[in-house]
Every structure is written in C-alpha cells, then in structure tokens.
Amino acid sequence: MSDLGCYDENLSGYLDGALSSEEARVIESHLQTCAHCRDTLNRMQALSSAVRQVPRPEASLLLTARILSRIQTPEIYAETPLNKLLQSWGLLNLLVLGTLVILFGPVLLEVMRVIVKHLVIVTSLVVKLSWQLPLDRTNLTLGLVLIVGAMAAFYGFGRVFSALSREGTIS
Amino acid sequence: MVEVSLIEQVKTGDLTAFEKLVQGTQQRGLNIAYGILNDPLDAEEVLQEAYLQVYHNIGKLKAPEAFRSWFGKIITHLAFRYSRERRRFKTVPLDYVRQVEDTFIDEPETLVLKKEQQDQMINALKTLPDEYKAALILREWEDYSYQEISEVLDIPLGTVKSRIFSARKILLKKLKEGGF
Numbered sequence: 001m002s003d004l005g006c007y008d009e010n011l012s013g014y015l016d017g018a019l020s021s022e023e024a025r026v027i028e029s030h031l032q033t034c035a036h037c038r039d040t041l042n043r044m045q046a047l048s049s050a051v052r053q054v055p056r057p058e059a060s061l062l063l064t065a066r067i068l069s070r071i072q073t074p075e076i077y078a079e080t081p082l083n084k085l086l087q088s089w090g091l092l093n094l095l096v097l098g099t100l101v102i103l104f105g106p107v108l109l110e111v112m113r114v115i116v117k118h119l120v121i122v123t124s125l126v127v128k129l130s131w132q133l134p135l136d137r138t139n140l141t142l143g144l145v146l147i148v149g150a151m152a153a154f155y156g157f158g159r160v161f162s163a164l165s166r167e168g169t170i171s
Numbered sequence: 172m173v174e175v176s177l178i179e180q181v182k183t184g185d186l187t188a189f190e191k192l193v194q195g196t197q198q199r200g201l202n203i204a205y206g207i208l209n210d211p212l213d214a215e216e217v218l219q220e221a222y223l224q225v226y227h228n229i230g231k232l233k234a235p236e237a238f239r240s241w242f243g244k245i246i247t248h249l250a251f252r253y254s255r256e257r258r259r260f261k262t263v264p265l266d267y268v269r270q271v272e273d274t275f276i277d278e279p280e281t282l283v284l285k286k287e288q289q290d291q292m293i294n295a296l297k298t299l300p301d302e303y304k305a306a307l308i309l310r311e312w313e314d315y316s317y318q319e320i321s322e323v324l325d326i327p328l329g330t331v332k333s334r335i336f337s338a339r340k341i342l343l344k345k346l347k348e349g350g351f
Contacts, residue, residue: 008336016317071226
C-alpha cells in the first residue's frame with residue numbers, strides 16, 4: 001500500500017469539509033477500522049495547521065496610496081482621440097518650426113534682431129495696424145484660429161514631452 | 172466579506188469607495204500573491220496591477236457578491252503570469268528572500284522551534300507547482316471553498332480536490348525528512 005493509500009484524496013477533501021454527506025460517512029466508517037488512514041488524516045491536519053502558521057508579509061502602509069496614484073496618473077495621460085490629435089498637432093508645428101529655422105535661420109535671426117532693436121517702433125506700428133483692421137467676422141475667426149492653434153500646439157508638444165519622460169526616453 | 176453597496180459605489184467611479192475597497196481587501200490579496208510568488212516585493216507589484224484591473228473592469232462584474240472569486244481570479248492569473256516571466260528573466264536572490272522573511276514579527280520565546288519548522292515549510296511550499304500552490308493557499312490562508320477555488324482557477328471541482336491533495340502529498344513527503 002502506498003504511503004497515502006486507501007481514501008487518500010478523499011481524506012484531504014474530508015479535512016476541508018468538501019465532501020458530500022454520503023462520502024463523509026464512508027470516510028468516517030473507514031477511519032474507524034484503518035489505522036493508516038487515521039494517521040494520514042492526523043498528518044494532514046498537522047500540515048494544514050502548519051501551513052496556516054506560515055508568516056505572511058504585511059501590506060505596506062503606502063500600498064493604497066501607490067495604487068491610487070497609479071489609477072489617477074493614466075487619466076491625465078489617457079490616449080483619447082483628442083489627446084492624440086493634439087499631440088500630432090504639437091509635433092507637426094514643431095516640425096514646421098524646425099524646418100523654418102533650418103532653412104531660414106540666419107534671416108529669422110536678423111528679423112528678430114531688428115524687431116528687438118526697434119521694439120518701441122515695431123510695437124506702435126503693430127498697435128496702429130491692428131486698430132485699422134476692421135473687426136469683421138473673417139478677421140476675428142482668423143485671430144481665434146491662430147490663438148487656439150498655437151495653444152493646442154504648445155499643449156500637444158507638452159504632452160509628447162511628458163509621455164516620453166514617463167517612458168524614460170527623456171530623463 | 173466585501174459589502175455589495177461598496178462595490179456598487181466603486182462601479183460609479185467613486186475613488187473614496189475604491190480606496191475603502193483596497194484597504195479592506197489588500198491584505199488578503201497580498202497573501203494570495205505572496206503564496207504563489209513567495210516574494211513580498213513581487214507580490215505587492217502584482218497586487219498593484221490587480222487593483223488597476225479591478226478599477227478599470229469592475230463595471231463588467233455583474234454580481235457584486237462574486238467579488239471575492241473575481242478578485243482572486245485576477246490576482247492568481249497575474250501572479251501566474253508574473254511567475255512565468257520571472258522564471259524566464261530573473262532568478263530570485265535567496266539570501267534576500269531569507270532576509271525579508273527574517274523581519275516578520277514573531278513571539279521571541281517560540282521563535283527558535285517554530286522558525287526552523289517554518290523555514291522548512293516555506294522551502295517546501297516554494298517547490299510546489301504554481302497551480303498547486305494557488306489552490307492550497309486559497310484554501311489554507313484565505314478559507315476559499317472548493318467551489319470558489321474552482322471559479323477562481325477556472326478548473327472543475329474534482330481538479331481542485333486533486334490539486335489540494337497533491338499539494339499536501341508533496342509537502343508531507345518533503346517535510347517527512349525533517350521529522351514532520
């Protein structure tokens with residue numbers, strides 16, 4: 001007979017109270033006559049108690065905070081269609097700006113230098129010009145598109161930068 | 172037992188309710204993950220991942236009273252996956268495990284005798300296949316019924332019975348040499 005012969009598998013189930021009443025009755029009547037199974041059951045009981053006594057680590061006090069922070073973070077960086085669009089817009093603007101700087105860098109620098117040098121004149125000219133522009137629907141729409149477009153580009157690029165930082169691409 | 176009303180609140184996206192749910196279930200969840208992975212840090216990592224899945228998928232849980240089985244299922248699946256990946260990419264530094272286990276609190280007067288037995292038991296548990304370990308841990312540490320274990324592990328009742336029995340048989344054999 002094997003070390004755990006007779007009703008070995010059912011003894012384990014009996015210990016856990018997982019047998020039907022009929023199966024349990026059969027086991028109980030067998031146990032009265034079989035010393036081997038009584039011994040096995042005792043050893044399984046002792047084992048069960050020892051397993052239950054095995055120490056377990058306590059959940060860290062910061063665990064809840066870590067979980068909550070991980071839950072809230074993805075919402076900010078969620079890959080929604082709008083966010084993807086803004087990111088693409090940001091990248092496109094950056095690309096256009098980069099191309100302009102590469103192609104006309106010296107010219108742009110010179111223009112900037114002139115603007116800074118004559119800042120007062122340039123500002124007054126811009127103000128005068130803007131007052132002369134009629135406040136019609138086309139101009140207002142154009143202005144709005146330019147402002148929103150620039151803000152979206154800034155936001156979109158910021159998101160790309162943050163996403164790259166989170167992935168560890170940028171330290 | 173997690174209250175049904177709490178689950179309903181979490182389903183609405185209530186973060187305070189979710190925090191309460193985490194606090195009320197994290198120790199049990201950690202026990203299951205630790206029972207399978209035998210490493211406190213890995214277990215905590217799996218638990219964090221499990222709660223992310225709970226938060227994002229709790230809407231799919233039709234019966235809130237089945238949370239216990241559902242939660243157990245998420246943890247065991249993630250722990251199995253983690254264990255497989257760990258076997259592929261990393262070996263557990265045994266000295267470190269021992270060092271962490273030594274920090275568990277225990278009664279000083281019973282420490283010497285119990286510690287030796289516990290070390291034997293921990294080492295024997297580590298040798299069990301993950302599937303056997305999961306069934307045994309759910310039963311012994313978290314008092315899951317055979318029916319619940321069958322739901323958690325997606326296996327028939329008969330397989331639960333034989334896995335728990337096999338786990339015990341292996342442990343008894345391993346510990347016999349130590350005079351258990």
